[in-house]
Amino acid sequence: MSSTRYCDVNIFAKGDDLQNQAQPLEDFARRLKPKEKSVVTVVGKTFDQLVSNCPDNVHLEFRKVSVPSNRYSPLEKAWLDIYTPIYHQMKVDIRMNRGSRKVELKTLADTPDISNLQKSADFVHAFMLGFDIPDVISLLRVDELYVESIEIKLDVKTLKGKHLPRAIGRLSGKGGKTKFAIENSTKTRIVIADTRIHILGAFSNIKTARDSLYSLIMGSPAGKVYVIEPKKL
Template sequence: MEIENPSNPTQTSAPVPQFPALSAVEATGGVEKRKIIIPPHRLNPLKERWLEIYTPLVEQLMLQVKVNQAKKTITLRTSPQTTETGALQKGADFVQAFILGFEVRDALALLRVDDLYIDSFTIQDVKDLHGDHLSRAIGRIAGRDGAVKYAIENATKTRIVLADNHIHILGSFTHIGMARNAICSLILGSPPSQVYGRLQGTAAAANQRF
């Protein structure tokens, strides 16, 4: 048996073999599926924007997609053409973001950027409010014509959806934390001007660190 001598400059090592990438089906040993429930109030928006949702799932992530209107579900599954092992989770996060109320253009960021997440909570998770107190808290978060919500989004580089007493925030981990702190302060009764002033200082400090 011939043994390679590293001190011999005339002897060259064997070339590193190159193997084609495994498909997601081959890598996981079988077809994977995700089933997402469509709330009744999001069924019509889904139909209206379906082509914008379907196209990246099939052409970019190489997933198979099936909609069951009777059961109000969307099923995603890997195919032999799916090469990215995280494609199914990305596709499910993208669809779920739209179901929660985010615009398609904002939800698409989940397919392009790896460190984006969605954080969801309710106003009652912060303070037990009901009736007029709950309505006033929602009003402080939104502001007139959505001005406060837009200001928080711009300062923290996030996207926010207000759905009754549910709040969904799309962004990076750090930016979600800033937006959530601002929203919690509003829920607890802080005036929007005061919250926005603190938020601008926090956002400026975060931008200097990064």
């Protein structure tokens, strides 16, 4: 059984008696002082105490990407293709929160650049919009790629009744021929999701593809639209 030692001092003592009784308290206070960092000396060389490789003051950043209901199953099938480049190449931690149905991303202590977190979030977000993995993987490697979304009824023209599905049909063409032709000529990737259009590519290429899509929505013949190529400066 361990015993606890107390330093008793007679507060009514006088002179040297009080000084002698106070000595144990000084020893007790000296033991409470924090220990100094240990130093090891070997053959004339001094080595400081080892510290942890991971500092305690690392500032972690987070991103969350919502998962639409129609992209939940594709996400499960392509999870390994999404997880591998983000975790091993970008050094960003990623997990799926099934409760909130969101993909959560977090920087690690060895993340080389904070911009890797935003690139990874853009990569996951582009997949949720409907782009394929081989197309959106370029977002992690090329800085000049963006994703732009267009709402047909708000950004282009207010269409009602049968005019809206007809406009959407003109955008795709028979068997998707018109959409593929615009993608190949402008070096972009296009996803048509109901009344929204998502375009992936460089800034100038997105503008060219957007103008072609606007012309189709406004009623221009497909044969005069999708052959338009970006003007060379």
